[in-house]
Amino acid sequence: xxxxxxxxxxxxxxxxxxxxxxxxxxxxxxxxxxxxxxxxxxxxxxxxxxxxxxxxxxxxxxxxxxxxxxxxxxxxxxxxxxxxxxxxxxxxxxxxxxxxxxxxxxxxxxxxxxxxxxxxxxxxxxxxxxxxxxxxxxxxxxxxxxxxxxxxxxxxxxxxxxxxxxxxxxxxxxxxxxxxxxxxxxxxxxxxxxxxxxxxxxxxxxxxx
Amino acid sequence: xxxxxxxxxxxxxxxxxxxxxxxxxxxxxxxxxxxxxxxxxxxxxxxxxxxxxxxxxxxxxxxxxxxxxxxxxxxxxxxxxxxxxxxxxxxxxxxxxxxxxxxxxxxxxxxxxxxxxxxxxxxxxxxxxxxxxxxxxxxxxxxxxxxxxxxxxxxxxxxxxxxxxxxxxxxxxxxxxxxxxxxxxxxxxxxxxxxxxxxxxxxxxxxxxxxxxxxxxxxxxxxxxxxxxxxxxxxxxxxxxxxxxxxxxxxxxxxxxxxxxxxxxxxxxxxxxxxxxxxxxxxxxxxxxxxxxxxxxxxxxxxxxxxxxxxxxxxxxxxxxxxxxxxxxxxxxxxxxxxxxxxxxxxxxxxxxxxxxxxxxxxxxxxxxxxxxxxxxxxxx
Numbered sequence: 001x002x003x004x005x006x007x008x009x010x011x012x013x014x015x016x017x018x019x020x021x022x023x024x025x026x027x028x029x030x031x032x033x034x035x036x037x038x039x040x041x042x043x044x045x046x047x048x049x050x051x052x053x054x055x056x057x058x059x060x061x062x063x064x065x066x067x068x069x070x071x072x073x074x075x076x077x078x079x080x081x082x083x084x085x086x087x088x089x090x091x092x093x094x095x096x097x098x099x100x101x102x103x104x105x106x107x108x109x110x111x112x113x114x115x116x117x118x119x120x121x122x123x124x125x126x127x128x129x130x131x132x133x134x135x136x137x138x139x140x141x142x143x144x145x146x147x148x149x150x151x152x153x154x155x156x157x158x159x160x161x162x163x164x165x166x167x168x169x170x171x172x173x174x175x176x177x178x179x180x181x182x183x184x185x186x187x188x189x190x191x192x193x194x195x196x197x198x199x200x201x202x203x204x205x206x207x208x209x
Numbered sequence: 210x211x212x213x214x215x216x217x218x219x220x221x222x223x224x225x226x227x228x229x230x231x232x233x234x235x236x237x238x239x240x241x242x243x244x245x246x247x248x249x250x251x252x253x254x255x256x257x258x259x260x261x262x263x264x265x266x267x268x269x270x271x272x273x274x275x276x277x278x279x280x281x282x283x284x285x286x287x288x289x290x291x292x293x294x295x296x297x298x299x300x301x302x303x304x305x306x307x308x309x310x311x312x313x314x315x316x317x318x319x320x321x322x323x324x325x326x327x328x329x330x331x332x333x334x335x336x337x338x339x340x341x342x343x344x345x346x347x348x349x350x351x352x353x354x355x356x357x358x359x360x361x362x363x364x365x366x367x368x369x370x371x372x373x374x375x376x377x378x379x380x381x382x383x384x385x386x387x388x389x390x391x392x393x394x395x396x397x398x399x400x401x402x403x404x405x406x407x408x409x410x411x412x413x414x415x416x417x418x419x420x421x422x423x424x425x426x427x428x429x430x431x432x433x434x435x436x437x438x439x440x441x442x443x444x445x446x447x448x449x450x451x452x453x454x455x456x457x458x459x460x461x462x463x464x465x466x467x468x469x470x471x472x473x474x475x476x477x478x479x480x481x482x483x484x485x486x487x488x489x490x491x492x493x494x495x496x497x498x499x500x501x502x503x504x505x506x507x508x509x510x511x512x513x514x515x516x517x518x519x520x521x522x523x524x525x526x527x528x529x530x531x532x533x534x535x536x537x538x539x540x541x542x543x544x545x546x547x548x549x550x551x552x553x554x555x556x557x558x559x560x561x562x563x564x565x566x567x568x569x570x571x572x573x574x575x576x577x578x579x580x581x582x583x584x585x586x587x588x589x590x
Contacts, residue, residue, distance in 0.1 A: 011405065013406075053451070054447065054448075054449065054450055054451045055401075055448060055449045055450070056401040056404065056405070056449060056450050056451065056454070057451070059397075059398050059401045059402070060401060060402060060405045063398070063402055093308070094302075094307050094308045094311045095311075095314070096300060096305075096307070096314050096316060097314065099317075099397050099398065102398075121305070121306075121307065145311070145312045145314070145566070146312070146529050146530065146532075146533040146534075146566035146567075146568050146569075147308065147310060147311045147312055147566075147567070147568055149530070149533070149534065175482075175483065175507060176528070176529045176530055176566075177530070178528065178530045178531075180530050180531065180534050180535060181530050181534065184534050192507065
């Protein structure tokens, strides 16, 4: 692992900022820098899986990554980059909890997905419209309360009615989500763990590419 | 055994005549009785008596049970009043276009600054509030005190109704843990970053909060006359923070508080939402028979029994999803398993995993209560 990847994995904020500045200053291409950052984020995920890191480390790494992207983004546009798997994500209609959804969105961006974050209290139609517009192949719905289950189900049904259900994989997430809820809503997967959600989405993406 | 004896037997880690059952039914009762769902101490105060009536009627519709978790709509809130400050508020169903049959939700924003940690560390919690409350809400601490005194008096009257009926009330004070309080007013991501960047400043603030939290809670318990304090602990768990942070920053404060209450004979009800499985061994350091470990179905309650048996009463954890989407048979099967394993040799209270969801099926809640009445408590010998 490079020095930059290690610094991110070790949550060394200042060191990450310093190395990025140095590398861009010496002409390193920004796509290469981004690749190193993503390796660092992957390592954070590995440490979480092993029980060495917790939610707080995921959030801190996400913040470091976001700060790094602010520096990199203007130059990335010039360099371009390969096509990424598109994910539409949001907290479902009626539910205004954002923290879990935000963490997953940041982590997905960190490992290279193109994320369309619709925010909180997202109407059923907004999910469907975004999938049509972006041709996303993955939909992530978040909800922290039992009444959210109906909103999740309505969204899955609406994707079906729009003829999109066989074109997208749907994952639901939140503290009270269980297998029973997955069956009720018709989603393809469920999770109550942000990093597990990212892993499921990574597997789906790997299969489809 | 009467209700009080059954509850006390479980807390004392002895075997009751049957498993006590105490569902948390606030929002469920409002939905069941067709009342608008509003937060605790929310909505129109003129309607609060109707809310209490809805809770009492639902209690009776369910056939009654062994204790009421909180007596009424105005839970004593001295120690967490900071969370009701503008900037952080509850959003009720019907507000902002949210469906009317939804749940109450807490909207979290960053209202406390980084510098506030230092102020808390320097002057303590209560003194800090004198400057903070007017800054974020525009009202004085004296005005807030008056409101809270009124709320406490209403709570006392509600508690009296249950006392007359012989139903124990399990909360005489509500204490939102130091870390939970700070994370709510800083916002969770900011609080996590603060711990990463300014660990010593956060630690100093947490340490300075504890003496006032203890004193405020003593005041509420003395006023309410109910020797139980409910700890809202969610955000200290291993679902959020590593064990080093828990050991160094959070657990020492929890321990000081629980020990202070135990010395005065006050039972600490540790309301532990999210996954605390990793943290469970630490609970053995808390005074034996003086706490209830209340789990919400995300922690491993069976592991909790292995670790805490003969040390701490366990309460929980029928999952919200099972109560709202499952059927009666599934609820009965899960409750029987809880009684057979977690309830073995006593020290267990059957309950909903956190609050019973408003959309729980009525027959499922009845099935849960009936299972506690009918399914025997297993004994080793």
